[in-house]
Amino acid sequence: MGPRILFLDYDGVVNTPMWNGRGTKVSYGFPEDGKVNNFQAVQWVSQFCQKCKFEIVVTSSWREEKNYRECLLNGGLRKNIVIAGALPVDETKSRGELIRDFLHAHAEIKYYVIADDEKDLLPEQLPYLVKTDARYGFLEPEYMAAVALYVKQKSHS
Helix, strand or coil: CCCEEEEECCECCCECCEECCCCCCEECCCHHHCCCCCHHHHHHHHHHHHHHCCEEEECCHHHHCCCHHHHHHHCCCCCCCCEEEECCCCCCCCHHHHHHHHHHHCCCCCEEEEEECCCCCCHHHHHHEEECECCCECCHHHHHHHHHHHHHHHHCC
């Protein structure tokens, strides 16, 4: 596992409300659809990971599905982006606690960014959060914020 990790949620980040083909209903993609549905958001995530050399650790509830990796790849994640794994499933802990535990178990991680539409994090993790608007996901402003967070971390090390 590399020293740079993007903790990635799916819903509200790379999976957002979309109109159906009839223009009558808003829907999300779901794991059984086999892909996240916001191709543009996936491309911005890919660009961030490619440019800044980050690997992905999935924090989404989709990680409970066997096809969580394929859902991201089928949604357009560039093939050269590493999906290093996912947080463990533990209903007794918050997402922030799981991220903390993951970071403690992987001391080699030097830099991290969290992409999420929620703030279910520990106070010390909030400075590393790129909070998305669940209606639009991870687009250019979030990409720019993620790059800025990485540059800031790098300058302090």
